[in-house]
Amino acid sequence: MRSKQELQSTIRGTGRAVLVVNVRSRRGRRLYDTARDLLREAGLDFARVFPVTDPGRLGELFEEVLALEPDLVVVGGGDGTIAEAVGHLAHRDIALGVLPLGTTNNFARSLELPVDLPGAVGVLRDGKVADVDVGWFEGTPDGDAGQAGKHIFANMVSIGLSVHVAESVPHDLKRVIGRAAYALTAARLLPRHKAFEATIRIGDDTYEMATHQLNVANGAHHNGQRIARDASPDDRLLAVYRLGDRRRLRLASATARHVLTGQWRTLDEDAFLTTDEVRIETDPPLRVDVDGEIRGRTPMTIRLLGNALRVIVPQSFVDT
Known part of the structure; x- marks a missing residue:
């Protein structure tokens, strides 16, 4: 190299x-x-x-x-x-x-x-050449989608409502109104969406939670909005976070907070679990969205691949 x-x-x-x-x-x-x-x-x-x-x-x-x-x-x-x-x-x-x-x-x-x-x-x-992190997803193969269940990803792995939104958002609507098409589709699907139980294992620690939406981020943005002000694809961290709990209205309010406060909050807050490897199981097993494509089902393991991608970035980008 x-x-x-x-x-x-x-x-x-x-x-x-x-x-x-x-x-x-x-x-x-x-x-x-x-x-x-x-x-x-x-x-x-x-x-x-x-x-x-x-x-x-x-x-x-x-x-x-x-x-x-x-x-x-x-x-x-x-x-x-x-x-x-x-x-x-x-x-x-x-x-x-x-x-x-x-x-x-x-x-x-x-x-x-x-x-x-x-x-x-x-x-x-x-600009300049920088080395940034990517992620490695390994899940249960999804026979219905014909996916192998293994994939390198750049930005985000998601389970929950966002998977149904990605599958259902009308392409023509997205072309006309952009990001707002996702919000409108989510509002239409949320009343019928069922919460799920997630078990998250990081090293020797286990976390149990109920939610409608769980994300694992390598990048710093979700739906065009910043996750946290110190999140970066060059920080050697995966950020695991849920939006709300089993109550549907909590998902809506948590999403609103994410949009309004992401640029000010940090990864040190309780809302985030940070790691370089995480194992996630759900009840029931769920399909997994990997950078916008269905790549398998839970249970899944996600690992960080540090400095694995060379990219052209602005001179101001902090390259570690």
């Missing part, structure tokens, strides 16, 4: 870059031509450009990308597209550049990237 400075020098010199844009993402199709123009004006050249019209082929496409032996892969799309890229680029001597073209752009926000296109292109031009 090259040092971060060596990789950065190569990218700015004779390095090979590849561009992948999901033109099915919320803003991908509308902004694809604008992105190409801005990248060209910034002096960023690409050996190959892949406009993706079928997100189901992303895994196959990234194998083709890796065969080109790039130094930089710039990916435009939402959190699902970025998560697919992370799964292929982790533990490789390749930098990931992000063009946030999705609805919530949680991973981009966690990297402190501007979510406007000119700002994100500016970071690709003037």
